[in-house]
Amino acid sequence: MELNFSGTVDRKVNENLLKTERDSFVPQSKGPQTFIKTPSKVNKVLLLFPPAYTIKSSRDINPLPPIGIGMLASILEKKNYEVEILDCLVRGWDQEEESQANKDIVRVGLTNNQIREYIQEYQPDVVGVSCMFSVQHKIYPKIFSTIKSANPNIITVAGGAHVTVCSKEVLEDPNCDYIIAGEGEESLIDFLDTIQGHKSFESVDGLGWKKEDSGLILNPKLRWIEDLDSLPFPAYHLLDLEQYFGLEASHGIRHAKEFAPIITSRGCPAKCTFCSANKMFGYKFRTRSAQNVIDELWFLKNNYGVKEIMFEDDNVTANRKHATELFQSMIDQKIDLRWDTPNGVGLWTLTNDLIDLMKEAGCVKINFPIESGDQEVLKNIIKKPLDLKRTKGLFQHCQNIGLDYGTFLVVGMPGEKIEDIWTSFKFCAEVGSYSPHTSIATPYPGTDLYEQCKENDYFSREYALDGLFISSFMLKTPDWSEADLRRVLLKGKFYLKFRQIIDRPSDALKLAKNLIKQPGKVFNYIKRVSKSGSVWRNPANSPQGSLKN
Numbered sequence: 001m002e003l004n005f006s007g008t009v010d011r012k013v014n015e016n017l018l019k020t021e022r023d024s025f026v027p028q029s030k031g032p033q034t035f036i037k038t039p040s041k042v043n044k045v046l047l048l049f050p051p052a053y054t055i056k057s058s059r060d061i062n063p064l065p066p067i068g069i070g071m072l073a074s075i076l077e078k079k080n081y082e083v084e085i086l087d088c089l090v091r092g093w094d095q096e097e098e099s100q101a102n103k104d105i106v107r108v109g110l111t112n113n114q115i116r117e118y119i120q121e122y123q124p125d126v127v128g129v130s131c132m133f134s135v136q137h138k139i140y141p142k143i144f145s146t147i148k149s150a151n152p153n154i155i156t157v158a159g160g161a162h163v164t165v166c167s168k169e170v171l172e173d174p175n176c177d178y179i180i181a182g183e184g185e186e187s188l189i190d191f192l193d194t195i196q197g198h199k200s201f202e203s204v205d206g207l208g209w210k211k212e213d214s215g216l217i218l219n220p221k222l223r224w225i226e227d228l229d230s231l232p233f234p235a236y237h238l239l240d241l242e243q244y245f246g247l248e249a250s251h252g253i254r255h256a257k258e259f260a261p262i263i264t265s266r267g268c269p270a271k272c273t274f275c276s277a278n279k280m281f282g283y284k285f286r287t288r289s290a291q292n293v294i295d296e297l298w299f300l301k302n303n304y305g306v307k308e309i310m311f312e313d314d315n316v317t318a319n320r321k322h323a324t325e326l327f328q329s330m331i332d333q334k335i336d337l338r339w340d341t342p343n344g345v346g347l348w349t350l351t352n353d354l355i356d357l358m359k360e361a362g363c364v365k366i367n368f369p370i371e372s373g374d375q376e377v378l379k380n381i382i383k384k385p386l387d388l389k390r391t392k393g394l395f396q397h398c399q400n401i402g403l404d405y406g407t408f409l410v411v412g413m414p415g416e417k418i419e420d421i422w423t424s425f426k427f428c429a430e431v432g433s434y435s436p437h438t439s440i441a442t443p444y445p446g447t448d449l450y451e452q453c454k455e456n457d458y459f460s461r462e463y464a465l466d467g468l469f470i471s472s473f474m475l476k477t478p479d480w481s482e483a484d485l486r487r488v489l490l491k492g493k494f495y496l497k498f499r500q501i502i503d504r505p506s507d508a509l510k511l512a513k514n515l516i517k518q519p520g521k522v523f524n525y526i527k528r529v530s531k532s533g534s535v536w537r538n539p540a541n542s543p544q545g546s547l548k549n
């Protein structure tokens, strides 16, 4: 099968690209012939967060302050560069452009013209583009070409999770001059030194660049920042936090208008087969000190009136000692903020005592990323270090102390049987989680799942990044068909609602009210899940729904 990431690369190149070790990369092709004349001096840098494609009716995207480029901006300011941040998504949150290829899809955010005008006004020497999501891969070339059309002398550099796992595809774009893989703080500064003639391109960790005689070069990513306290807080003065306040589509349900995301750690020691998080920040779990985090919380509270925090870490509790210290300090210093964990927590380290501490420290909801309710699937297929028996006790404890919780499931992994998925729904009922957030297994570049599917040809249709919305049905295996998956999802949904009414009769009224208020929602759900060819949550990835414009 021909892999179709961007339409411009062949399978051989992709296979190299998706190897886990970037250091084993050997350039395979000459790549586009654009080689950069370096300026003698860089004064101004613009960091840009692109607009996003989404489905018009559900707008499954979240405008959150992009703290990654916020941190880069801080570092740049410390080095005396003049910096601005342009979050094209939030600045154009009320603007929608219909896709010409599919009228269900819209581009949300600033238009190319608006971005061009901004750049022409600001006149940066370098524009850094955050390319975080592979699912948004079609927007990035448009942004690079818009930047070059504003001024062809501007140097473009891309970073972020998508760049990290699909470095070569991004760099092959003739309007993208450089990429930086993995965490960007040190490399961005080294890169700016390099293009000003003070360092060699080869010395910049994780840099992708174009060399006249040998095409694209990807330097290996070898270094991780050990002391996270050495990093400054995001440049909040450039992020303009107020523009995010009160927007409905934040990450999870918000109780306060004034909210902010924060990251307290980097890296994840687990090796879940569907996840590429370690490609971004490595396997070693590194933490900021409790006091460093608290200082940032005070800063957000005192300067921006922030009342609610989202810990956006992959695993805020992965190190129990660190988590205990952090939450205890929040209590001791009377920080008095509500908070939750939208991405879930490291359940293998969670204890009842830690949950008590979290609640006392202001936690209003814990997400339990159990992924499966079947221990064998967890152990042999997902490879998440989780003991479900122990986890049941944690759910029970949350119920006992009245702490809200959610559950994440991923279904349709190769090797998983339909009965196993059913077991997951039964597990959810048992622990009183009647609306689990259920994702269909999706083979992201850079994951073991992707490698396994490629090896065994488990793709149900031609592999394309467009299909990466977590809601897609991209796989087929000898154990089940797409139709089987759809059936069990539908059955599971109704089973859980039925169990909710039986187990908690008082919820029946609430469910009935919801049904009366939004009858179309249930109908749409049934239609979406049962109709072959339609997708689980987001039609952008249906075969007819590719983002062609």
Ligand code: B12
Pocket (backbone or CB within 6 Å): 052, 060, 061, 062, 063, 064, 065, 066, 067, 068, 069, 071, 072, 127, 128, 129, 130, 131, 132, 133, 134, 135, 136, 157, 158, 159, 160, 161, 162, 165, 180, 182, 183, 184, 185, 188, 251, 263, 275, 276, 277, 280, 281, 312, 313, 314, 343, 444, 445, 469, 470, 471
């Ligand atoms: C917060 C978060 C979100 C937020 C993003 C908000 C925002 N504006 O930043 C929200 C909730 C919107 C989100 C949504 C989704 N997310 Co998300 N998200 C994350 C998460 C947990 C943390 C990101 C973060 O803030 N990290 C901390 C900061 C410091 O890091 P950073 O932003 O990556 O920036 C650093 C580097 O990347 C680099 N860098 C970044 N930009 C640039 C630019 C330049 C020029 C340079 C040089 C360097 C550079 O330097 C920064 C500092 O070190 C990551 C997991 C992770 N560990 O990264 C997943 C992650 C990025 N998300 C992921 C996914 C899949 C999604 C969704 C598709 C899920 C879904 N709903 O289907 C959606 C996509 C939404 C969309 N628009 O289409 C994947 C992306 C994988 C991929 N290849 O695409 C990740 C890696 C999670 C994973 N385990 O796989 N997400």
Ligand code: SF4
Pocket (backbone or CB within 6 Å): 268, 269, 270, 271, 272, 275, 276, 277, 278, 314, 315, 384
């Ligand atoms: S899913 Fe969570 S626990 Fe598993 S590897 Fe990814 S970040 Fe770590």
